[in-house]
Amino acid sequence: MPQLLFHKATRVELRARAADTLVVLPVGATEQHGPHLAVGTDFLTVEYLARESAKIVAAEIPIVVAPTLPYGSSPHHLPFGATLSLGTETYYRVLCDLLESLVIDGFSQIFILNGHGGNNELIQLAARDVTLKHPARIAAASYWTVAREALERVNADPGASIPGHAGIFETSQMLAIHPDLVAQERPARDADRFSFSVTSAVRVKAHGFWESFDGYTDSPARATAEQGRKYLDAVVGAVAAAFRESYVKCG
């Protein structure tokens, strides 16, 4: 089987495969994740999911996974410290530059798999704008969106906000893949469910919003590794399916 990871292949291999291979570009963030999760949570999780999903479909479709971009658009987390954020315009240009590099390299099928909510709008815009200029097909999606239905099926805790931020969902996943990166003491809260939607259908951005709930949603103390494993399996299945579906055979 050919090399799954872009950065481990040589130019010879990559040039030979470019024309008919799907490139997955995992993008995450380095940002505060409550008092209990490592700040690398988003990029560690999406890197895990991208590679596991790619492994599953690698026998069926030609696929390669690019290096994970560990920095994303996190201005809303800067007030908490422990965060490295790219500005909105910077991050848009980073994504366009990477996508255009891949097009120059001869790739025409790309899937940006996103692991951080704050990146969501910008991956859509970059995918749109680069495909308008170049003959390429580019999918761009956050992993929890790809797997929404599967995640609702396996979720056992009605108080879990999916994805939320640093809450039951993310904490459970980290307990399953990186238990050493979850603090012993995890905060607990009564509130059953946290919602980002301030009005019935509209999410209002308000100054100081993230600080108002200390930068994490719902109740991390209720996270478990078992639930995390279920989430991860559900996502890997759904993302693998999305890779397959988005791929178009040449010739």
Add this chain to the structure above:
Amino acid sequence: MPQLLFHKATRVELRARAADTLVVLPVGATEQHGPHLAVGTDFLTVEYLARESAKIVAAEIPIVVAPTLPYGSSPHHLPFGATLSLGTETYYRVLCDLLESLVIDGFSQIFILNGHGGNNELIQLAARDVTLKHPARIAAASYWTVAREALERVNADPGASIPGHAGIFETSQMLAIHPDLVAQERPARDADRFSFSVTSAVRVKAHGFWESFDGYTDSPARATAEQGRKYLDAVVGAVAAAFRESYVKCG
């Protein structure tokens, strides 16, 4: 009752009202809308909806509607001609500049009501970034998202994609408010429902995508003014409710 429209008020009135008034900023587009709809469809519709919704709540909350921005982010429609589009980075800056102007003017509650799909990501980003820098509350939403449930209730044609583009939904609304701006001959198509989602859960951006279905979705010939009136009433009700809910009383 105070002036509903920002541009009809003097600086004296606006300064007096800034501290506790919700400003609605309607944003649209000027772009091809199939062979049958006027290219101003998006901004005409959102202007109508913003003003009607504001009228309804004007007795309850202080509200003012800014001039409609008639140009938006429409690069995907440029290949069809008859389109005026702002680049991604330009449009982001336009929105930030307008929002920051309102903050300088003393307003702290703003609602961007959007009438064009291509603007959706950029209004979210501008709202986020300006509220992080300034003590403001900014909602940003496309009108069909605000009214999703109400629209599903009143929609009688299962083949209507909501919002779609220049299809049954938009054409019906235009028949109700500007029948003179709908061509006599409207195209018909068999396909019951058009979907932007190429895979099950992921929307892939593909070069030439919009050209592949001639720039309009589903079957405009099936649009009716009666259906349009129902759509509009549903939206006006939902948007008015969103204005009310998003508003926070001072003191």
Add this chain to the structure above:
Amino acid sequence: MPQLLFHKATRVELRARAADTLVVLPVGATEQHGPHLAVGTDFLTVEYLARESAKIVAAEIPIVVAPTLPYGSSPHHLPFGATLSLGTETYYRVLCDLLESLVIDGFSQIFILNGHGGNNELIQLAARDVTLKHPARIAAASYWTVAREALERVNADPGASIPGHAGIFETSQMLAIHPDLVAQERPARDADRFSFSVTSAVRVKAHGFWESFDGYTDSPARATAEQGRKYLDAVVGAVAAAFRESYVKCG
């Protein structure tokens, strides 16, 4: 007669007419206009003038009027509140994007008609830069410049600064077209004539300059609807003539 307004036409009509039609792009501003005029004065006025002038020549030359851009370059009015301004670099890009869209749409003759002094340099630059890159003819002018001689002929009040800002000239015009948007009480001042030129031939930009005369020039109380109507007729005649002269027949 074909549709005069760009936004009311379909793509079918606009594509058919692009090659030999003059597009007028009216640009204005939303900004404080003294204590007595509506903040939409500039875009309302230029929209009126662009459409009236176009109507006059529509029988002679193919012409279409694009949607008025209601926001312009007004940083000098932000300290007064009630103003929405685009930054200098933003506004330049907006104009270039709109002009390039029109070129992509197949138009090659464009006339930017400007209704706000602060936009004047930027419309010149955008027109220059886009015509250097593309095979187009683009005129860009403020309406009072186009009509300077005619305005001097019809002006009866030697204390009127033309255009000034929110003074006798603009107030008179608004009394003629939108009397409801002029406050009952209009400020009066002794000074016969206000001049922007601080030295004999050079206009010095000074910090706090606009605040030093409360954001309006000369004496609005002396404005009359009759004088306004004369101004408007003079401008419409001159602008219509400029449309005609700037137009070059194809083939």
Add this chain to the structure above:
Amino acid sequence: MPQLLFHKATRVELRARAADTLVVLPVGATEQHGPHLAVGTDFLTVEYLARESAKIVAAEIPIVVAPTLPYGSSPHHLPFGATLSLGTETYYRVLCDLLESLVIDGFSQIFILNGHGGNNELIQLAARDVTLKHPARIAAASYWTVAREALERVNADPGASIPGHAGIFETSQMLAIHPDLVAQERPARDADRFSFSVTSAVRVKAHGFWESFDGYTDSPARATAEQGRKYLDAVVGAVAAAFRESYVKCG
């Protein structure tokens, strides 16, 4: 008398004088000037004029002349070769950076003296935008505008376009100050007067416009050193007067 030239003074002198001294910033261009004039014409001329005018007023007001910026906004001359041009956005930023540097240095009175038509809009914008942000007074003017009346008085050739480009006016001036930089053979043309205004009152930018008259206006062969000396003296007098008038005494 203190040092007239900024670049010849030390930081000690400049810091001591900053608070009450007028800084003149001469800006020019390096661009084709017909077949007969050196490409440095614009910056050589404006440097001469700025320094001569400053010398005249140096006994009356504190004044210092900054290094001449030899590159300007000349995209319209690039098709002729022999031209070095800064892009529109680049040049705007250059001017803002230089003006803001002077403000940081403690200067608050600045006069941009311009020697190239293509720079005219951008010096106005930079002057406006920097004075809005900082407590400064900035004049920005092309030398022929400052001296318009005086130039009309001394001009003996009705076919001379003032300023035109590389025509009788500029060629005469160069014959007076740098005769070695004027080619022996100078082109002659019948046309009495060249006008940039294509319509009666509006200047239309047209693709290929400059190439249509080979990059120079009117008839350089009719230039004389005597006429050039008269032009120069007229300008120096008018610019010196403008320096004086624009200057505001402190305390």
Add this chain to the structure above:
Amino acid sequence: MPQLLFHKATRVELRARAADTLVVLPVGATEQHGPHLAVGTDFLTVEYLARESAKIVAAEIPIVVAPTLPYGSSPHHLPFGATLSLGTETYYRVLCDLLESLVIDGFSQIFILNGHGGNNELIQLAARDVTLKHPARIAAASYWTVAREALERVNADPGASIPGHAGIFETSQMLAIHPDLVAQERPARDADRFSFSVTSAVRVKAHGFWESFDGYTDSPARATAEQGRKYLDAVVGAVAAAFRESYVKCG
């Protein structure tokens, strides 16, 4: 001992340590490395070196290593394919955004350790510009520069260009840390030493320069794991010393 890796720590730990801790930011590239090396060579190598060097000094000074940025400034490698490059202006902004994030997070001592030649100028500029604006100390250096003397001491092959590109030096290091990412067949060349300096003291940038030697310097076939281990140890020692020296104790 506290967590060595930034991304494995929580916000609680990082905020507590920010004031007196040195943050190392490793930056690399994903780009063609000849026919024989994995395209991730630069970021894999610098990540290894940054972490090993930090481990050595961690007992003496408070230190933490941020996630490696796997994408850099590689436009000169795009013609070879298999390369992902950020544009010059993009990469400058990325670096400034990351450095400013760290300053906001409370860190004031930062060391950018660079593993790709093309990044060298931009890390210097970002370090300069951010320290001018903020009260911080920022070192920025390519690892081979830090270790120049030590590398010359341990280098046994006079034909090795240090660093060169994908030649004896880099290939040896990869053989020592990632032998699986070096192709079996490595190209050989007679030329003893490759030099980037075209003239005696000046490096000329020439179009097609990198293509002229097929994108790798000197003779990769002569690389050995033993030599690589010596290079790595020399670098780790020198970089560890540089971390120590650059660090300033607080209080």
Add this chain to the structure above:
Amino acid sequence: MPQLLFHKATRVELRARAADTLVVLPVGATEQHGPHLAVGTDFLTVEYLARESAKIVAAEIPIVVAPTLPYGSSPHHLPFGATLSLGTETYYRVLCDLLESLVIDGFSQIFILNGHGGNNELIQLAARDVTLKHPARIAAASYWTVAREALERVNADPGASIPGHAGIFETSQMLAIHPDLVAQERPARDADRFSFSVTSAVRVKAHGFWESFDGYTDSPARATAEQGRKYLDAVVGAVAAAFRESYVKCG
């Protein structure tokens, strides 16, 4: 012999010579140079060196010297006053615009000769990026780097930092070419040698660094005109050689 200075030639001459002529672009700065040197030191010196070196080789290779850019990247000197600086992004664009202008003009061999340390990274980047896009050869070097060996040979004062800033080296050169621009009283310091390298091999940028030694290095009082003349001759020889070596004959 053809005209040595670009700005003194006409477009006719320059177009005829473009294809096979080396253009030298001297770039400097206007910035504080201690209490004793004129702020124009950098651009005056590099202009002198560029022209003298070009004269020497003009008999052997076709060469022309463009106007000196008197403003550079000097943000670190702004706190001292008496400085005009272009921002990092501005200066990068200025250089790219000038280089691209020369390419459009038909030149393909360019040598940026730099006279100010703060410009060094940006001239490299601009040279790299423009040659990647266009078929050109562009050298970019600071004059003291070109002449490093020659300068070490002629330097008699072991306490002289070369280049340093406003120290023995620069002061000596100015005493030789512009003695009137050196203050009578020059500061003296005991420290034999000033080093920019804070650690053994790494230069750390630290906030307030330049202020910590009052903006000049080593001991200007020890400068002499004789030493300056030796420095200048050494540089002229080395730069002339570099012009010769970098030049590639056509055909």
